[in-house]
Amino acid sequence: MKKRRLLYYSGAFVINLVIISIIFASANLVPFGNNNFLSSDLGTQYLTFLTELRRQLVSGNVHLYLFSQSLGDNFFPVISYYLLSPFNLLLIFFSARNIPVAADILIMLKISTMGVTMAYFLKEYFQERSVTNWLFTIAYSFCGFVASYFYDLMWLDALIMLPLVAVGVMHVIKHHQYVLYYFSILLSIIFNYYLGYMLCIFSLCFFIFIGLEDNLFHQKDKWLVIRRYLISSILAGLSSAVVLLPTLSGMLKTAKTSFDIFNYLPSARFGLEALTELGIGGNSFDQRLEHGPSVFITSTILILLLSYYLSSQVSNRDKQNSVFLLGILLVSMFVTTFNTMWHMFQNPAGFPFRNSFIFSFACIFIARKAWQRGVVNEIGVITKSTCVAGILICLGYLTEWLLPKIIEQLGFDSINIEYSIGYFWLSLACIIFSGFLLLMLNRNKNFLLIIFLMVSFEAIANFNSVMATADFGNQATYENEFDRENEILKEVKARSNLGHRIIVSKSGLNKAFPEKYNNYNDPILFNINGLSLYSSTLNQDTLKMMQNLGYFSYNVRRVSYYGGTKLTNALLGVYYRVRQWDNHYHVEENYDAPTLGFLVDKNVYDFKMKSGQALSNQDRLWQALNGNSAEYFKNALLTSMQQRTVGNRELYTYQLATRASGPLYFYVTPFNYDKAKIYVNGKRIKTSPMNVYSAATLYLGDFKRNKQLEIKILTNKSLGLNPRYFQSLDEAKFELSVDKFKNRSLQITSDLNHDTVRGSINVDEDSPLLLSIPYDDGWSASVDGKKVKIHKVVSNLMAIDLKKGQHTVILNYQVPGLKLGWFVSIIVVILFLSFLWIIKVKDRSQRKYS
Structure with missing residues (x-):
């Protein structure tokens, strides 16, 4: 028995591992080749976060404030969103230079583990460890969401946890057992609170579905089961306070708290063109920021899903229950209001329909129910389902072809919708062949192996269709x-x-x-x-x-x-x-x-900042820091400006003279340097290697006072005769002030890698100590062992008051909300254990009484 169980789960893991290995090897991706996936957010964000996590794990120095995050910031929100997967512990086995390799291996292991948890769910629901279940674990592990977003590796843990949440819900209703459900919800939130939140909503939908199937809502103990489910859910959510409270504190300081009423209007998110997502190549890497819901589940599963509703062997009650589950998940993606609610009340900035994997799970689950009911034995049903599947694909591609033409005929600007006619024919061929194989399965059970190969082929083909437009590092x-x-x-x-x-x-x-x-x-x-x-x-x-x-x-x-x-x-x-x-x-x-x-x-x-006045802000700030009214930045003396049209842009020629010896800067907001050309005395000024599309200060060169300059600016922005565009820093005056500040600097003795800043300073007269560290409630300051108040200055920096004399200054950082989060989590875990004990005592007394 144990051997069969081991073979069942290891088979689900190994099959997925082989498939993803084939996919990565065919793309020459590490660890099989020299390519790595440094595209999108994996290359620009996750790679660096994983490298930092590995550094902390290897060194044993776990600290939660990083001075490498811009000017310095709380690292906990990054950890809680990106890095709490237990798979990340494997990073210790890789060097920092090999983190891109580690990322690919983590992806492979996560996708393989999805097969194990899905196999467990299918075994628990259908009460059989059938080899056939592997067919559905493949479809789940390589569904459209995985193919589209596999490089967002922190999201993959949610797909591992989803089947466990579903089993947990079943245990609550069927066996009055709560431990699995409690921990599956708790760990889902801890591993990734964003998709964990979605799993919480799913658990409610699945609870209602299983309740309808088991006729729970007509039983005498229905309120008991509902009450215990809700208590377990609330306790699981509250137990994650150690993650949620400090994360909430940090995220309230980001742009994710913005509100847009249009994200809550009940508008449609997609049309019939989304049906192309059911086939191979429904979207690509190039379309990752904007596309329909990624709901690819392979042709075989799609045909079985449709057959569930066309078969007479499935009762109308069962069909209605499944329509409820699929319907509520579909509406949650289709209607903007509900879609925003599912995404934690924020419209996703790219990577849309992040809850699509839940819909795919439900579809695969219903398809497995169809298999259990024996719909493959109904030749007419399989034939009709194959035809319907083909029609759906045709409708999707026909809409994608017609929609731009209709919009253009109505007089609007034409839109470009990317699609491949090759993938249309491939998807259609796969549907027809899959339908044929299901029909042939009645005659010869050996066709099951060919169906396995067909599902695997589609999984590989769809995955490759996404990666086909991605460039590798x-x-x-x-x-x-x-x-x-x-x-x-x-x-x-x-x-x-x-x-x-x-x-x-x-x-x-x-x-x-x-x-x-x-x-x-x-x-x-x-x-x-x-x-x-x-x-x-x-x-x-x-x-x-x-x-x-x-x-x-x-x-x-x-x-x-x-x-x-x-x-x-x-x-x-x-x-x-x-x-x-x-x-x-x-x-x-x-x-x-x-x-x-x-x-x-x-x-x-x-001192107060003024928006859109960078050089003026710097000048006034330096005056405030020095306690004088000296002019550090001096406007250039403009003598003339000429304007003429060159193509579709304007060429502005300024004649000016500098009023100070030192660097000359140019600042206009907004200003697109990427589409502009700037010349000083005929020499073109190089702008940043990055594309600067908005305001930024531009260095034009070092010049002596009264230097005559001709500056030409070719741009599509309207400019005027404004001397504040060009300002020189009076270097001599500035350097004197810098020398003063250097001599009055805090002599830092800590390495800034232990959530502590420690230093000493000699103060000649009572003065504020300005710290170029962003203001944060997590910081506390002490001077010579006595706590002092931290002031917020210069918009978002810190300052503390120091008296005359020699002082030791210590700043300590504690993540806001972390202590409270630990306290709440520990208390709630104790409450859950008490809840289990009370249930056990009550159930024992009831059995004894009966």
């Missing part, structure tokens, strides 16, 4: 360039003082990526204090402050080092700039900045 190049950059940054860190920041403006890693790599997360990747960040957890107050200082931000999830000036480098403690040029690394060490903390004037408490 080069693993050998990644490893080589990772080692080179890591070595140079180790040297730079060793030369710098603790508490200084480093900019990586261009690295050799760019060569390893298949698409433009903008080094946003290099600070996390190499554990350095930086400025830039690309993450959905980006603190919006930090982002707004940096934008107001002239830094470039592509969207609410990204902030770049680009747009800084000598003044902002001094303010934020930027000491080095590292870049690769002509295959060699160059280190620029000319910033000579203070550390992360330095003494400033009390006027810092009164």
Whole structure:
């Protein structure tokens, strides 16, 4: 018996492992080849987060505040959303340079494990360990969601947990057992709270479905079962407070709290064109940000699903129950209002219909019910179902072909809908052949093997259709360039003082990526204090402050080092700039900045940013920090401006003279540097290697005072005769102030990798200590062992008051909500154990009485 059980579950695992291995090997992906999947968010975000997690696990130094997240930020929201999968513990067996390999192996293992949990669900529901179940585990593990989003590896754990949640619900209703359900919900939320939330909604839908099947709502003890289910659900949810409370505290500071009424209007999310998703090639990697619901389940499963509703062997009551389950899941994707609610009340920014895997699960489950009812023995039903499946595919592709033409005929701009006629014919052929194999199964059971091969072929073909439009990175190049950059940054860190920041403006890693790599997360990747960040957890107050200082931000999830000036480098403690040029690394060490903390004037408490005035903000800020009214940035003296049309753009020619010796900067908001050309005295100014589509400060060169300049700007933006466009930093005056701040800097003695900043400072007179660390409720400060108040200044930095004398300053960070979360979780776990004990006592007394 144990041997059969082991063979059943290991078979489900190994079959999936073989299929995903074939898929990856055919694409020459690691670990089978030299390609790696550095596209989309896996390359730009998850890779760096996994590298940081591996660093902390290997070193044993787990800390929850990273100075490598832009100017510094709470790392817990990143951990809770991206990194709590137990599979990530395997990262300790990989070197940092091999994390792309580890990511692919994690994906393979997760997809294989989906087969095991789905096999367990099918065994529990149908009460048989049939080899046939493997057919449905393949369809589930390689459903459209997996093929479309496999590289979003933190979501894959939800597909492992979904069958366990379903079994847990069954145990609650059928056996009055609650442990599996409680832990399946709890772990689903912990592993990934976002899709775990969706599984909570699914559990309610599935509870109603199983309740309808078992006639629960007509039984005498219905309210007892419902009450215990609800109590178990609430306790499971509350037990995850250790994750949810600190995550909520962190996420409230991001852009994910925005509200848009249009996301709640009851509009349709898709039309008949979504039917193409039922076939091979329904969407591709290029369409990952916008497409229909990914509900591919293979032709065999689709035919069986349709046959369930066409068969006379299935009662109308069973059909109605399944229509309820599928209907509510379908409506949740189709209607914008419900779709937004399922996605935690936020419209997804790309990667739509993230709940589609639940619909696929339900479809596969109903198809397995059809198999159990013996619909494959009904020749007429299988024939009709095959025809209906083919018609659905035809309708989908016909809509995709006709829709652009209809819109164009109505006088609107034509739209381009990508589809492949080749995949249409392949999908149609697979449906016809699958229907034929199901019919032949009546004559010869050996056709089951061919059906297995057919389902596997479709799973591979659909997976490959998604990857066909994806470009891959080069693993050998990644490893080589990772080692080179890591070595140079180790040297730079060793030369710098603790508490200084480093900019990586261009690295050799760019060569390893298949698409433009903008080094946003290099600070996390190499554990350095930086400025830039690309993450959905980006603190919006930090982002707004940096934008107001002239830094470039592509969207609410990204902030770049680009747009800084000598003044902002001094303010934020930027000491080095590292870049690769002509295959060699160059280190620029000319910033000579203070550390992360330095003494400033009390006027810092009164300073307020003004939106869209970066250079003016910097000038007024430096005046406030110095306690004077000196002019550090000086507008250029404009003598003339000429404008003429060149093609579909305007050419502006400015004649001007600088009013200070030092760097000259240009700032206009908004301004698209990617579509503009700027010349100074005939020499074109190079803009950032990244595409700057909005405002950012641009360095035009160093010039002496009264230097006559001709600046030409070719752009599609309307410009005027405004001297504030061009401003020179009075370098002599500025350097004097920087020297003063350097001499009054906090001498940091901690390595900033233990959620602590420790340092000493000598204060000549009572002054605020400005800390270029984003303000956060998690920070507490003490001076000479006595707790002091932290003030929020300069929009989102921190300052503390210091008295005259020699002081030791210590900042400690504790994740807001984490202690309370632990307290709530521990209390609720105790409550759940008490709940189980009470149930046991009550049930025992009832049995004794009866």
